Amino acid sequence: MDNRKEKLLTMVIESYIKNAEPIGSKFLVSFGDLDFSEATVRNELRALEEEGFLTHPHTSAGRIPTEKGYRYYVDQLNLEKSHISKNDYKTLTDSLSEDIDYELSIKNLAKAAVELSNETVIIAFSAEKVYYTGLSNLFHKSEFGDLAVVANISHVFDNCEDYVEDLFAKVEDSPRYFIGSENPFDEMLSVVSARFGKEGMIALLGPKRMDYKYNFGLIKKLLEIM
Template sequence: MNTRQQNLLKIITSQYIKTAQPVSSQFITDKGKFKLSSATIRNEMAELEAKGYISHPHTSAGRVPTERGYQYFVENFLEDLTLNKRQQDFLRKVSQPFSRFEPQVAKELAKSMAEFSNGAVFVAFSDNEFYYTGISYLFAQPEFFEHEVVYNLSQVIDHLDTVVNKIYDSVMPDIEIYIGSQNPFSNDCSVVITNYQVKGNSGVLGILGPTRMDYKNNASLIKYCQQLINNLN
C-alpha cells in the first residue's frame, strides 16, 4: 500500500467510525486533504477496494472499511493512547473514594467506560466471578438494528462469562484488540481487552462494540482504567 492509499484509508476509516455513513470520493475531495482530482481519488479507492481494505455497499456510492481495513488502521494509526483530560478527570474522581481495590471500584469504572465508549464493558475478578454493563449502549449502535444481528449479539451477551472463562488465563497486560473473525466473543463485533494486576491477583477488563468502534478512544479508556486499578493497594 502506498502512502497516498494509507492516508486515504485513514480518512475513510476515521470518518466512518464517526458517522456510520459510507465515505465518498467527493467527500474526500471537498475535505481538501489531498491535492488530487476526484478521478485520481476514485482510482486510489478502487485500488484499496481491490486489495480488500474497503468495500462498496450496494445502496451507496461511498466506501466503508472491511475487517482487513480496520486491522490495518489499528496496527498503523493508534500511536498515542493518551485519554483526553475530561475523561481522565472523571474516571479519577470515580476511583478516588476507594483507597484499596475492591470489586465495586471496577464496577463503577466499568459503568463510566460504557458511557464513554458506547459499548458493553465487562470485568472479570476471577475465572468465575464476572460483571458487565452497558448493553443498552451497545444495542443503540446502528449496526445492531437488524433483528438477526440483535439475536446473535444477545447470544454473545448470554455467554460472555463462558468466553471470558476460556480466555481468562491468556489475556495479557498489553492492550489487545480483536476484530470480527479474530474476536473470540463474536464475528459481528470487536473487543478491546487487557488484564489488571492488584494484590498479586489478575483480572480481565474489556470493551465489546461494533467493528466500527472508536478504537483509539476505547483502547485509551482501557489503558487508563487498567492503570487506575493497578495503582490501588
C-alpha cells in the same frame, strides 16, 4: 501500501467511525484537502477494494472498511501515545470511593468507562466471575438495528462466561485489540482487552467502527487506576 492509498484508507475509516455512512470520492475530495483529482481518488478506492481493505454496500456507491482495512489501520496507529483528557480521567477517579469494597469500586469504574466511551465494558474478576455493563450502547448503534443481530449478540452475553474464558487465553498484561473474527464474541465487534491483578481481565467492546485511539487510551488509564 503507498502513502496515497494509506491516506485515503485512513480518511475513509476515520470518517466512517464518526458518521457510520459509506464514504464516496466526492466526500473525500470536498473535505479531505487532497492534492489529487476525484478521478484519482475513485481509482485508488477501487484498488483498495480489490485488495480487500474496503467494500461497498449494495445500496451505496460509497465504501466502508473491511476487517482487513481496520486491522491495517490499527497496526499503523501509534497507540502507546493514545490518551484521554484530564476531565475524562477525573470522571474515572470520581467514580471511586474508599468506603466500598474492591469489586464494587471496579464495577463503578466500569460504569464510568461506559459513560465516556459509549461502548460496553466487561470485567472478569476471574474466568468464572464476570460482570458487564453498557450493553444497551451496542443496540443503539446502527450496525445492530437488525432483530437477528440483536438476538445473536444477546445470546453471546447470556453465555458471557464461556466467551470470556476464550478471550482470557489470548489476553496479555498490555492492552491488545481483537478485531472482528479475531475475538470470540462476534465478528461484528472489536474488543480491546488486558489483564489486571492476579486473574482479572477488562474488555471494552464495540462495533468495528469504534474509536480505536480513544478506547486504547481509556483502557490504559483504567489499568493504571485498577
